[in-house]
Amino acid sequence: MTEITKKTIKELDLTIYSIAGDFRIKTLQDLLDQFYQSQYTANLALDFSEAKSPDISRDDLDEILAHAKKYAHLRSSGKTAFIVPSDINFGLARMYETVAEIRKHTILHNVFRTFEEAIKWFEKLQALTEHT
Template sequence: MATIKKSKKDESQTILTVSGVLTREEIIHAFEDFVQHDVTPFLLWDFTDADLSNISKEDMEQIITVTKTYAHLRKNGKTALLVPTDLSFGISRMYEAFIEIREHPLTINAFRSREKALAWLVKSV
């Protein structure tokens, strides 16, 4: 079971900081809470202390289906995935590929560095 903490950097950026073993259900619940209560165009998922090893291809497809449903609430939105470990980075790169195949309307990129992730988020779309 994971812990997910939400914080707003400013009116345009939200950070979801995850620790522990993460499940598809927890990702979907945190994302739905984000879009339904305090949506911002720019989102950083900080997986530095998270274990993504239980996330399967099917989980990724379900997550994409849910996030596409709410994409209209984040026009020109961008999501950065902070994933410093090799395993998490590899899983996140697979997610990026699925996003592209499924023609997700938002831009999503994986980063190993928090500084690079935050800089990319605020860079002009």
């Protein structure tokens, strides 16, 4: 069973989804649909700290990427962080990040082991944006 909780940090224009338990490709696609059909923010963090390692193939990564790219125009300056402390999920997130870059996904992605690292990244990017 999958549990998903949502939190917003307005100062960072950030929505955080924490995913716990089992998750599938369809879970992530539905989550993206929900995010973009609501009052979405420029920035998104997907926290997999409590998620079990999924059975995801390279084709599944391509499917998730294609689904995400159809929404990319809605937050062209947006950023997405993956928070994945487990080695297997971290590797999957890094693979997604690499495939997204190769396929020229316009959203900037980064992968972190901790929530704190991800928040620091968003804060740093926000500070850079404010000073330019």
